[in-house]
Every structure is written in C-alpha cells, then in structure tokens.
Amino acid sequence: MVNDAELDPAVIQQVLQQLERELGVGLRGAGGAVPGWVVARLTRAIERAPATQGSLAQRLRDRRWLAQLADELRVGETRFHRDPTQWAALGSWLEQRAARGGRLRLLSAGCSTGEETWTLAMLCAELGLNAMVVGIDRSGPAIERAQSRRYPAGSEESLPARWRARYVALEDGAVTIASSLQASFIVRDLMQGPPPGSWDLILCKNVLIYFADAGTERVVAQLMAGLQSGGALVVARSDVTRLRELGLTPAPLAELSAFFAT
Ligand SMILES: C[S@@+](CC[C@H](N)C(=O)[O-])C[C@H]1O[C@@H](n2cnc3c(N)ncnc32)[C@H](O)[C@@H]1O
Numbered sequence: 001m002v003n004d005a006e007l008d009p010a011v012i013q014q015v016l017q018q019l020e021r022e023l024g025v026g027l028r029g030a031g032g033a034v035p036g037w038v039v040a041r042l043t044r045a046i047e048r049a050p051a052t053q054g055s056l057a058q059r060l061r062d063r064r065w066l067a068q069l070a071d072e073l074r075v076g077e078t079r080f081h082r083d084p085t086q087w088a089a090l091g092s093w094l095e096q097r098a099a100r101g102g103r104l105r106l107l108s109a110g111c112s113t114g115e116e117t118w119t120l121a122m123l124c125a126e127l128g129l130n131a132m133v134v135g136i137d138r139s140g141p142a143i144e145r146a147q148s149r150r151y152p153a154g155s156e157e158s159l160p161a162r163w164r165a166r167y168v169a170l171e172d173g174a175v176t177i178a179s180s181l182q183a184s185f186i187v188r189d190l191m192q193g194p195p196p197g198s199w200d201l202i203l204c205k206n207v208l209i210y211f212a213d214a215g216t217e218r219v220v221a222q223l224m225a226g227l228q229s230g231g232a233l234v235v236a237r238s239d240v241t242r243l244r245e246l247g248l249t250p251a252p253l254a255e256l257s258a259f260f261a262t
Pocket of ligand 1: 079109113138139189191
C-alpha cells in the first residue's frame with residue numbers, strides 16, 4: 001500500500017539521500033537532477049513493498065531494505081550495439097591500437113546481462129582483432145545471464161544485419177551467441193576497482209550514475225589507473241557532463257566519449 005506522501009518528490013529526495021548516506025549509491029544525473037526512470041523505479045519499488053515492512057520512515061532505517069532497493073535500481077537497461085555511432089568510432093580506435101601488436105585486453109565494466117560485452121566480442125571478430133574480452137558487474141544474476149549466452153528473441157534486432165547473420169542464432173525461441181565468440185564474465189563491484197592487470201580499453205557506460213560524487217571520483221580514478229599507457233576509458237555520452245563536473249575532460253575524438261591514460 002502506498003500513500004500520496006510517498007510519491008511526493010520530497011520523499012523521493014529523502015530516499016535518495018538515505019541511499020547515498022548509508023550505501024554511497026548516487027542516482028543523480030548531470031547538475032544533480034534525478035532522471036525520470038529513477039523516480040519511476042523508486043516509486044514502483046516503494047509501492048510494491050508490503051505493509052508488513054513498516055512505514056517508509058521505518059524502512060529507511062533498515063539497511064537490508066535499502067540494499068534491496070539499491071539492487072533493484074541498479075539493474076539497468078542495456079542492449080546489443082547500444083549507440084551504433086560510438087561502436088563505429090570504437091572500431092577505428094581499436095584497429096589503431098591493435099597495430100601496436102600483442103593481444104588487446106578489453107573490459108566492459110558494469111556489463112549488466114552481457115549485451116555490451118558480446119557486442120565488443122563481435123566487433124573484435126569483425127575486425128579480426130586478437131583480443132581478450134571480459135565483462136564485470138556486481139549483479140550475480142546479470143552475470144549468470146551473460147554467461148548463459150541466451151537472450152530473448154528480438155533482442156538481436158539492434159545488431160547490424162551482418163553481425164546478426166554471423167554471431168547469433170535463433171534456437172528454441174531464444175537468441176544464442178555463437179560459440180566462435182569468447183568472453184569471460186566476473187561478478188565484481190566496481191568500488192573494488194577493475195580486475196588486476198592493465199587494460200587497453202575499459203568501457204564503463206551508463207554505470208557512473210549509480211555512484212555518489214565521491215564514489216564516482218574513486219571509481220573513475222581506479223579505472224584510469226587500470227589502463228595501459230595510451231589506453232582509453234570510454235563512457236556513454238550521457239556520462240560526460242557528470243565527469244566534466246568532476247574536472248575530467250574527455251579526449252577530443254569524434255563520437256567517442258573517451259578519457260585516455262597518459
Ligand atoms: C544501465 S546498466 C548499463 C549496462 C551497459 N554498460 C550499457 O551501457 O548498456 C548499469 C549496470 O551497472 C551495474 N552496476 C551498478 N553499480 C555497480 C557497481 N558498484 N559495480 C559493478 N557494477 C555496477 C548494474 O548492476 C547494471 O548492470
């Protein structure tokens with residue numbers, strides 16, 4: 001049951017402040033604005049909570065409830081080949097990088113259910129690149145889905161036709177990723193930093209919104225420290241304003257919101 005007061009923007013603010021204070025979870029966009037999808041999800045989560053969990057004020061003091069709420073808010077939208085222009089720019093950058101020789105080490109950080117990581121593996125296959133592709137996310141169920149290589153039919157539609165033909169198959173009403181593609185997946189919280197080793201590329205798209213400012217600074221610093229010399233941290237276009245507010249300036253490379261390690 002929910003009462004009108006719980007849907008009030010002031011209450012939404014109160015819940016967000018508590019999430020930030022207790023768990024360091026920030027869900028604000030550029031300029032501190034709360035994105036519409038956050039308000040919608042928060043409202044749904046509050047509406048669904050059974051009355052036995054007590055009043056909202058009681059729940060806000062319950063760290064377990066807050067942690068559940070944070071998990072629900074974190075599992076975000078994703079899709080194959082999200083932002084095609086950025087993928088095209090990334091392909092050119094990876095080809096240049098590969099010219100140095102050796103095996104590329106590519107990380108998809110905050111990979112959700114793996115569509116981004118598999119897209120990266122497809123891009124490397126298309127370009128004939130020798131690459132190790134790894135996806136990490138703090139959500140165990142999301143990583144299990146990624147490892148299963150199976151997605152709902154229709155999810156492949158955002159892929160270019162040629163990639164659809166080469167890298168996915170429709171089996172038993174589901175989309176399966178071709179066994180010729182390799183990627184590994186690890187459950188890992190980005191607050192621990194990237195997995196050890198130095199990376200040529202870290203994709204961290206649509207993830208930084210989940211951290212409060214101090215958390216974002218820490219996570220970005222750790223990701224930058226995890227890059228090889230000349231390696232790139234690539235974020236979503238929508239993340240750039242937020243990072244600029246933290247004093248970071250992306251490299252001026254067309255269509256690629258990239259921050260390069262020196
Ligand atoms: C909106 S999805 C983005 C997926 C993909 N990067 C994309 O752009 O399509 C955000 C993902 O970030 C993950 N995430 C949030 N906070 C995280 C953290 N502290 N450590 C690792 N992953 C996190 C969530 O579990 C979710 O799967």
